Amino acid sequence: MGxxxxxxxxxxGRWRLTDGDGNPFYSLGxxxxxxxxxxxxxxxxxxxxxGPGWYGRWADAKLSEVWELGFNTLAAWHDASFSRxxxxxxxxxxxxxxxxxxxxxxxxxxxxxxxxxxFADSAHEAMVEAYCNRSSDLADxxxxxxxxxxxxxxxxxTSGQWGMNDPGKGKNETNLVEDYIRLxxxxxxxKAWVSFLRERYGTIERLNEDWAAEYEDFEDLLWIKEYRTVxxxxxxxxxxxxxxxxxxxxxTTTEILRTYDANHLILGCRLVGTSTxxxxxxxxxxxxxxxxxxxxxxxxxxxxxNRAYGIAGKPMMITEFSFGAGRSAGFDLITNGAQLTHVRDxxxxxxxxxxxxxxxxxxxYMIGTHWFSLYDFWDRQGLIGNYGLYDKEDRLWxxxxxxxRGTHEELRGITVKx
Numbered sequence: 310m311g312x313x314x315x316x317x318x319x320x321x322g323r324w325r326l327t328d329g330d331g332n333p334f335y336s337l338g339x340x341x342x343x344x345x346x347x348x349x350x351x352x353x354x355x356x357x358x359x360g361p362g363w364y365g366r367w368a369d370a371k372l373s374e375v376w377e378l379g380f381n382t383l384a385a386w387h388d389a390s391f392s393r394x395x396x397x398x399x400x401x402x403x404x405x406x407x408x409x410x411x412x413x414x415x416x417x418x419x420x421x422x423x424x425x426x427x428f429a430d431s432a433h434e435a436m437v438e439a440y441c442n443r444s445s446d447l448a449d450x451x452x453x454x455x456x457x458x459x460x461x462x463x464x465x466x467t468s469g470q471w472g473m474n475d476p477g478k479g480k481n482e483t484n485l486v487e488d489y490i491r492l493x494x495x496x497x498x499x500k501a502w503v504s505f506l507r508e509r510y511g512t513i514e515r516l517n518e519d520w521a522a523e524y525e526d527f528e529d530l531l532w533i534k535e536y537r538t539v540x541x542x543x544x545x546x547x548x549x550x551x552x553x554x555x556x557x558x559x560x561t562t563t564e565i566l567r568t569y570d571a572n573h574l575i576l577g578c579r580l581v582g583t584s585t586x587x588x589x590x591x592x593x594x595x596x597x598x599x600x601x602x603x604x605x606x607x608x609x610x611x612x613x614x615n616r617a618y619g620i621a622g623k624p625m626m627i628t629e630f631s632f633g634a635g636r637s638a639g640f641d642l643i644t645n646g647a648q649l650t651h652v653r654d655x656x657x658x659x660x661x662x663x664x665x666x667x668x669x670x671x672x673x674y675m676i677g678t679h680w681f682s683l684y685d686f687w688d689r690q691g692l693i694g695n696y697g698l699y700d701k702e703d704r705l706w707x708x709x710x711x712x713x714r715g716t717h718e719e720l721r722g723i724t725v726k727x
Contacts, residue, residue, distance in 0.1 A: 313572045314454045316598060316624055324624035326676040329451045336677025337717060338384030339375055340629055342391055346701060347688025357703060378710055379717025384679035393445050399576060401457040402439045404432035404562050411498055412488040414463045423557040425497035432565045440569040448570045455574030457601055458562040461581040464589050482586045483547035494531040503530045505550050548588060555592035563596040574598040579628050583613040587620055594621030603629035605646030607661060609668045618674045626677040627669055632661040633695030640695055647694035659712020666716050670723045
């Protein structure tokens with residue numbers, strides 16, 4: 310068994326990711342290393358790559374071409390066949406997928422009720438699938454950099470604001486707690502909230518005094534979804550409970566992950582934008598090895614990232630970002646993150662890539678950036694846009710790709726690329 314990827318902070322304050330041999334490795338990844346772009350591709354790729362055995366030839370060609378651009382990591386959601394290759398990689402193990410939820414969100418599920426037994430059960434089931442039901446021994450794979458425990462959970466809640474610029478203090482801090490409060494009385498999360506209040510106040514009289522309320526028993530609070538209370542006190546209570554939610558999430562996922570995998574970096578839940586409340590970052594910093602953040606913006610929000618780093622104290626990877634053209638690339642419709650990073654043509658895509666990646670690499674706590682994605686997406690009922698290095702005809706966007714290659718060459722003067 311070989312050694313594994315590790316992180317360390319050097320004397321100059323720069324964080325480094327190192328491979329199993331101790332060599333510095335700045336991770337430049339591509340998400341979705343597959344051809345699942347929303348329209349059938351098999352027949353087209355079979356014709357292009359020569360009939361029987363086409364998949365292997367397609368995979369070899371894509372790896373060769375993408376690595377020639379200077380990428381060096383298979384990022385999240387690559388085909389299972391690539392996981393057997395001796396290449397640096399990250400994976401997402403979706404811990405929350407089968408948990409009971411407190412709200413709805415994208416990706417087919419919302420935010421989990423972390424106090425319900427189904428949450429830990431879901432995480433265990435996901436780990437068994439990843440570590441026990443695959444042909445490769447993932448836990449001992451020296452090419453695996455680390456593991457994400459979920460993707461873009463809505464820490465800001467149903468009524469909060471997410472975005473790529475700092476939404477400001479007070480916008481997102483306790484909205485997720487409101488989702489827990491709106492749960493039915495028999496839900497584990499609602500019971501956890503009331504138990505928290507009982508623990509915090511001791512007696513209903515004490516709560517009534519601070520809330521300026523007239524409740525008769527803590528059990529009353531199980532059935533109520535809008536409370537009579539003093540707003541400033543209520544916000545303080547909700548914020549502390551949000552910390553308990555975060556602590557439970559990260560402790561549970563870390564303990565369960567370590568049951569199956571003692572070797573690889575814990576990359577945490579992939580955060581999205583600048584929307585994660587600070588108390589969540591505090592809890593996350595106690596458990597993860599690396600903070601993973603997804604951005605769809607033209608500029609790195611350095612002020613927010615500096616503050617987040619100061620709170621969590623862990624190095625970061627930007628694990629999803631993209632820029633895409635619209636009509637010039639054949640798209641009359643653009644969905645999801647690319648709507649926020651819409652540019653006029655492939656030249657602008659290249660310029661934006663260079664500016665974004667270079668700015669990120671200069672941050673002393675940044676250890677990598679992962680592009681989204683290998684191909685454009687064309688599902689008009691789902692994801693659509695010029696996200697890819699390649700179009701739906703399997704053609705490289707050459708003007709953009711040339712700029713990507715040049716950017717990666719320039720990074721040698723900023724940091725170390727393996």
